[in-house]
Amino acid sequence: MIPITDTRIEEYLNGLAPEDDPVILSMERRAKESDFPIVDRLVGRFLYLLTRLRQPQLVVEMGSGFGYSAWWFARAISITGKVVMTDYSATNIAFARSRFQESGLADRLDFRVGNALDIAREYHDIDILFIDIDKHQYREAIEAMIPHLAKNALVIADNVLWYGKVVEGEDDPDTGGIREFNDFMAGREDFFTTILPLRDGVMVSYKLS
Amino acid sequence: MIPITDTRIEEYLNGLAPEDDPVILSMERRAKESDFPIVDRLVGRFLYLLTRLRQPQLVVEMGSGFGYSAWWFARAISITGKVVMTDYSATNIAFARSRFQESGLADRLDFRVGNALDIAREYHDIDILFIDIDKHQYREAIEAMIPHLAKNALVIADNVLWYGKVVEGEDDPDTGGIREFNDFMAGREDFFTTILPLRDGVMVSYKLS
Ligand SMILES: C[S@@+](CC[C@H](N)C(=O)[O-])C[C@H]1O[C@@H](n2cnc3c(N)ncnc32)[C@H](O)[C@@H]1O
Ligand SMILES: C[S@@+](CC[C@H](N)C(=O)[O-])C[C@H]1O[C@@H](n2cnc3c(N)ncnc32)[C@H](O)[C@@H]1O
Numbered sequence: 001m002i003p004i005t006d007t008r009i010e011e012y013l014n015g016l017a018p019e020d021d022p023v024i025l026s027m028e029r030r031a032k033e034s035d036f037p038i039v040d041r042l043v044g045r046f047l048y049l050l051t052r053l054r055q056p057q058l059v060v061e062m063g064s065g066f067g068y069s070a071w072w073f074a075r076a077i078s079i080t081g082k083v084v085m086t087d088y089s090a091t092n093i094a095f096a097r098s099r100f101q102e103s104g105l106a107d108r109l110d111f112r113v114g115n116a117l118d119i120a121r122e123y124h125d126i127d128i129l130f131i132d133i134d135k136h137q138y139r140e141a142i143e144a145m146i147p148h149l150a151k152n153a154l155v156i157a158d159n160v161l162w163y164g165k166v167v168e169g170e171d172d173p174d175t176g177g178i179r180e181f182n183d184f185m186a187g188r189e190d191f192f193t194t195i196l197p198l199r200d201g202v203m204v205s206y207k208l209s
Numbered sequence: 210m211i212p213i214t215d216t217r218i219e220e221y222l223n224g225l226a227p228e229d230d231p232v233i234l235s236m237e238r239r240a241k242e243s244d245f246p247i248v249d250r251l252v253g254r255f256l257y258l259l260t261r262l263r264q265p266q267l268v269v270e271m272g273s274g275f276g277y278s279a280w281w282f283a284r285a286i287s288i289t290g291k292v293v294m295t296d297y298s299a300t301n302i303a304f305a306r307s308r309f310q311e312s313g314l315a316d317r318l319d320f321r322v323g324n325a326l327d328i329a330r331e332y333h334d335i336d337i338l339f340i341d342i343d344k345h346q347y348r349e350a351i352e353a354m355i356p357h358l359a360k361n362a363l364v365i366a367d368n369v370l371w372y373g374k375v376v377e378g379e380d381d382p383d384t385g386g387i388r389e390f391n392d393f394m395a396g397r398e399d400f401f402t403t404i405l406p407l408r409d410g411v412m413v414s415y416k417l418s
Contacts, residue, residue, distance in 0.1 A: 002215050002217060002218065004214060004215055004218050005213060005214060005215075006213055006214075006373065009211065009376060009406055011376070012375060012376045013404050016391055016402075016404065018395075042403065045401075045403040046405070048401065049403055049413060049415055052361075053259070053363075053415070054262055152261075154262075161218060164218060167221045182225055186226070186227075192254075192258060192261070193225075194255060194258055195225065196255070197214045197218055197219075197222065197407060198405055198406060201218075206262070
């Protein structure tokens with residue numbers, strides 16, 4: 001494992017990103033207490049920024065957990081837009097639903113329990129596809145979903161540096177899967193792809209047509 | 210000085226960002242040979258991505274050097290858009306002009322020699338403002354330019370981690386200037402601001418109205 005960003009830098013950046021949204025704060029607490037892997041606040045803010053810029057009508061999340069990343073998308077999307085959450089875990093999705101209902105944003109969301117690889121295919125003209133499922137599934141996920149993307153869609157994928165293991169000798173299925181996914185996207189001329197060394201690595205890929 | 214991103218990670222990311230554009234390649238060579246500080250390829254790609262997403266009509270660069278960052282903006286902007294370059298150095302601007310002319314993109318640019326703080330004020334409804342001048346001038350620059358920004362403008366600023374010195378005890382005018390600039394932007398409620406730990410730190414700030 002390689003620390004991707006110096007920890008003093010991370011602390012500084014977090015210090016510049018204060019938050020008073022009670023949902024964000026309670027979800028961050030829940031993640032910490034249960035050691036559940038959410039994108040962190042800085043990635044959340046980056047998702048928010050990208051969403052404001054892209055102005056999507058449809059965001060599909062593959063791997064939503066209990067809704068932290070979905071919350072950033074939902075706050076940034078226009079009132080007519082929709083965010084689809086998918087997760088294997090009914091408990092996660094139920095938790096997300098109750099949080100979103102309390103906050104009056106639930107009508108912007110579809111709450112779906114099951115395999116993201118199956119559910120996501122039901123949607124078409126996806127403006128933002130967010131990939132955060134098991135890492136060995138990334139390549140399969142993007143190949144299945146490319147026909148479902150809208151014009152100038154954004155594909156955003158989390159953990160594409162996978163604790164830095166992609167640059168080490170490691171060859172477990174997750175590390176190998178991420179490496180393959182990165183090579184696949186970098187090689188496609190119909191997407192403009194770049195990776196930000198933010199937290200565990202965030203890929204942003206812009207569909208050129 | 211703190212290495213912001215682990216160097217093995219940087220190498221990996223650069224390896225995934227091959228380039229065959231002769232202008233990019235020759236400008237990168239020139240920067241290396243003359244030890245001139247350009248944003249690097251990964252920041253360039255990020256500027257390209259943001260520009261495609263924001264679809265600006267007017268980009269103003271404060272501190273253009275010989276045109277490397279401007280080249281990324283100019284390739285991403287629509288044919289009706291304009292990129293304003295500013296630099297103290299007539300030699301830098303002349304070099305940029307000749308490169309852009311050879312490539313047929315020169316009509317998308319204004320080539321301006323002088324103090325960016327003066328020149329930028331001539332422009333209104335700026336969709337993307339890029340700040341890369343002397344670091345102690347950042348705060349003055351943004352305060353002067355806020356009235357000149359378009360609705361939902363993006364402010365992008367390079368070097369906002371300043372070799373990591375912002376988190377160390379350093380208190381020279383440049384480090385102090387950057388720290389002050391970061392605090393100022395983070396504190397403004399009319400902008401949504403986040404910093405990416407990409408190369409030397411890139412601030413992206415979205416004007417909320
Ligand atoms: C990293 S967590 C998601 C965190 C969430 N994106 C966030 O930042 O708040 C990954 C989640 O994906 C789920 N998951 C993994 N593979 C999946 C699949 N193929 N279909 C549905 N859910 C999956 C896991 O149950 C887990 O809750
Ligand atoms: C870091 S370099 C710019 C690199 C360029 N943005 C790129 O990435 O290709 C900074 C440049 O800003 C110029 N500069 C600094 N302060 C300035 C000011 N107030 N007005 C005009 N030029 C300035 C310097 O001459 C230098 O060429």
